[in-house]
Amino acid sequence: MNENELKAMRNSFKTVYDKRKGILNDPQVKNLQEKVINIRKDSIDNNPELIESLKKSFDRNDIDYAFASNDEEARKLIQDIIISESDENDNINFDDSNPIVVAKSKSNTLGEISASNFLKSKGMDVVETDLGDRILQLKGKDNKPAHPTGPASHLNVEAISDIVSKGLGKDIPPNPKDIMDAVKKDILIRLSDAKIGLSGANAVASEDGSLVFIHNEGNISLISLMKTHIVVVGIEKIVRTIEDAISIAKLETIYATGSKVTSYINIVSGPSKTADIEKKLLKNMYGAEKVFVIILDNGRSEAIKSIGECLYCIGCGSCIVTCPVYNAIGNDFGFNNYLGGRGVAMSKFIQNTETSVSSGLYKCTLCGLCKISCPVTISTSEIIENLRAETHKEGLYPKKHDKFKENIKNKGSPY
Numbered sequence: 001m002n003e004n005e006l007k008a009m010r011n012s013f014k015t016v017y018d019k020r021k022g023i024l025n026d027p028q029v030k031n032l033q034e035k036v037i038n039i040r041k042d043s044i045d046n047n048p049e050l051i052e053s054l055k056k057s058f059d060r061n062d063i064d065y066a067f068a069s070n071d072e073e074a075r076k077l078i079q080d081i082i083i084s085e086s087d088e089n090d091n092i093n094f095d096d097s098n099p100i101v102v103a104k105s106k107s108n109t110l111g112e113i114s115a116s117n118f119l120k121s122k123g124m125d126v127v128e129t130d131l132g133d134r135i136l137q138l139k140g141k142d143n144k145p146a147h148p149t150g151p152a153s154h155l156n157v158e159a160i161s162d163i164v165s166k167g168l169g170k171d172i173p174p175n176p177k178d179i180m181d182a183v184k185k186d187i188l189i190r191l192s193d194a195k196i197g198l199s200g201a202n203a204v205a206s207e208d209g210s211l212v213f214i215h216n217e218g219n220i221s222l223i224s225l226m227k228t229h230i231v232v233v234g235i236e237k238i239v240r241t242i243e244d245a246i247s248i249a250k251l252e253t254i255y256a257t258g259s260k261v262t263s264y265i266n267i268v269s270g271p272s273k274t275a276d277i278e279k280k281l282l283k284n285m286y287g288a289e290k291v292f293v294i295i296l297d298n299g300r301s302e303a304i305k306s307i308g309e310c311l312y313c314i315g316c317g318s319c320i321v322t323c324p325v326y327n328a329i330g331n332d333f334g335f336n337n338y339l340g341g342r343g344v345a346m347s348k349f350i351q352n353t354e355t356s357v358s359s360g361l362y363k364c365t366l367c368g369l370c371k372i373s374c375p376v377t378i379s380t381s382e383i384i385e386n387l388r389a390e391t392h393k394e395g396l397y398p399k400k401h402d403k404f405k406e407n408i409k410n411k412g413s414p415y
Helices: 003-020 027-045 047-061 071-090 108-112 115-121 131-139 157-168 176-193 219-224 242-257 300-312 318-322 324-332 340-350 353-361 369-373 380-393 400-411
Strands: 064-068 101-104 125-128 196-199 203-205 210-215 228-234 264-268 273-277 280-283 290-296
Touching: 003 157, 003 242, 003 318, 003 324, 027 047, 027 242, 027 300, 047 064, 047 290, 064 071, 071 115, 071 196, 071 228, 071 290, 101 115, 101 176, 101 219, 108 115, 108 228, 115 125, 125 131, 125 176, 131 157, 131 176, 157 176, 196 219, 203 242, 210 219, 210 242, 219 264, 242 264, 300 340, 300 380, 318 340, 318 369, 324 340, 340 353, 340 369, 340 380, 353 380, 369 380
Parallel strands: 064 290, 101 125, 101 196, 196 228, 228 290
Antiparallel strands: 203 210, 210 264, 273 280
């Protein structure tokens, strides 16, 4: 990030911080926080059991599903489903003149597996339906998000106006409403031929076989109306019941935006159906004819064994809002779509130890502000400190540390 982007990001973070500070001490919020901590602990401690329950529930609800052990398997599954569904329904010739259009929503899990870039490399037209993600998509290079729920938080209105004007080939004034209207119009036109929807989910209820989505823009509703809805979720998103999932959704909204409730909470428990004619069940009314869930591990099982607490995360981004390192250097502190210290810790398991070192394992100041601001009180700084000890034993640490060590030995100072 450049200095202008850092300044814009800090202003955005201050807005969120100021907006939510008045409600975080509300007794109802405190009770919800305690409830969610117990839900997340239960879901991680009993993950294998919940997965088995989820499989049975998906079968009952006519939801197709598959497991992906890593990012490569997940991408291949997405590609195969898209091609199979498009070929079966539309007899499409897969070439640049007639690309498959995929309507995609904001998802850190999809960002983790680089789903958009992969599908684009296969000749597909991926349309980001979230306003922030669409702005970054139009930006092109250096389009890493700045916040999990506000990906374009590091861009001011003038910068966004310039990006959208160039991307759409129109002169869009630096006015938020004008920018929103122009992007919305363009997205709806591009989605006119889309039949594939691709998203993550905020939580999955194992006993009910239900997927829970929260959003303010209404774009998830668009995606769930596509002929085929593909959902990619990490195994840590599985909880016991819809009620548990809604509790997580409410707490995430409070910490991410400062609002007590989001505009939309969608629950998908299977393909579209109706029973309005003699109570006889008919499939394929308005919504998706097929719902396909890809359940992703990608290092999570190993992470649960080692840093299970890290998987409690509900994706609100509160930790980076108050992180002094993140506010100083921005999204260089983190890994892929996983930002800040928790992202660094997760990168060890999603990729490898060397990745965690390069993505910022030694940038953290261990101040502990992330835990104080975290709704589920993840001890990220302690996790970082323990991972540093492990990498030191393996000899994986920044090479300049060798020079510091040598200087301390010879001069009594690292410099």
